[in-house]
Amino acid sequence: xxxxxxxxxxxxxxxxxxxxxxxxxxxxxxxxxxxxxxxxxxxxxxxxxxxxxxxxxxxxxxxxxxxxxxxxxxxxxxxxxxxxxxxxxxxxxxxxxxxxxxxxxxxxxxxx
Amino acid sequence: xxxxxxxxxxxxxxxxxxxxxxxxxxxxxxxxxxxxxxxxxxxxxxxxxxxxxxxxxxxxxxxxxxxxxxxxxxxxxxxxxxxxxxxxxxxxxxxxxxxxxxxxxxxxxxxxx
Numbered sequence: 001x002x003x004x005x006x007x008x009x010x011x012x013x014x015x016x017x018x019x020x021x022x023x024x025x026x027x028x029x030x031x032x033x034x035x036x037x038x039x040x041x042x043x044x045x046x047x048x049x050x051x052x053x054x055x056x057x058x059x060x061x062x063x064x065x066x067x068x069x070x071x072x073x074x075x076x077x078x079x080x081x082x083x084x085x086x087x088x089x090x091x092x093x094x095x096x097x098x099x100x101x102x103x104x105x106x107x108x109x110x111x112x
Numbered sequence: 113x114x115x116x117x118x119x120x121x122x123x124x125x126x127x128x129x130x131x132x133x134x135x136x137x138x139x140x141x142x143x144x145x146x147x148x149x150x151x152x153x154x155x156x157x158x159x160x161x162x163x164x165x166x167x168x169x170x171x172x173x174x175x176x177x178x179x180x181x182x183x184x185x186x187x188x189x190x191x192x193x194x195x196x197x198x199x200x201x202x203x204x205x206x207x208x209x210x211x212x213x214x215x216x217x218x219x220x221x222x223x224x225x
Contacts, residue, residue, distance in 0.1 A: 098142070
């Protein structure tokens with residue numbers, strides 16, 4: 001099992017550009033989520049999904065879109081990048097609602 | 113929103129010493145998780161706790177789910193240099209949005225050989 005994989009590892013964007021952060025898991029987990037990690041702020045939930053076709057907003061959803069067309073994949077889209085979105089982004093998955101979450105290696109995004 | 117208070121923020125200890133850190137909340141939690149994060153990596157799950165009073169060990173690590181359901185602690189015995197990293201607690205509030213975890217801000221552990 002590869003677990004949770006994320007691509008790219010690093011990305012630099014200019015303000016206004018769009019991009020998609022990829023996340024995939026091969027553990028057949030129903031629950032997937034996206035977090036951002038900023039210095040001194042811990043991990044904050046952006047969006048989450050309890051299964052294919054179902055998504056919902058977390059604590060800091062503005063500026064981000066998600067979709068879940070398959071169990072395995074949960075991409076995060078930035079439609080118009082802003083410097084405030086400079087952060088490290090982590091994808092996580094778990095077997096179901098109440099189980100522990102497993103994290104990917106992260107994507108370090110810089111918006112200039 | 114709900115917050116977790118994790119302490120201490122940082123620790124600088126000698127190799128071989130024991131370490132203790134904790135998380136507290138003003139509300140009741142159903143789940144407590146402890147993660148370790150190395151620089152440039154994602155958080156790695158150390159211990160998961162699902163019942164009040166539960167005490168669980170993973171090698172030199174021991175964590176407990178407080179009986180009030182509002183706190184948890186993590187102990188590391190006989191620390192070694194590879195214990196260096198940031199330790200996060202995470203909790204799932206009772207009655208909260210499905211599956212959503214709340215994270216503490218982390219305890220940065222430094223170990224002097």
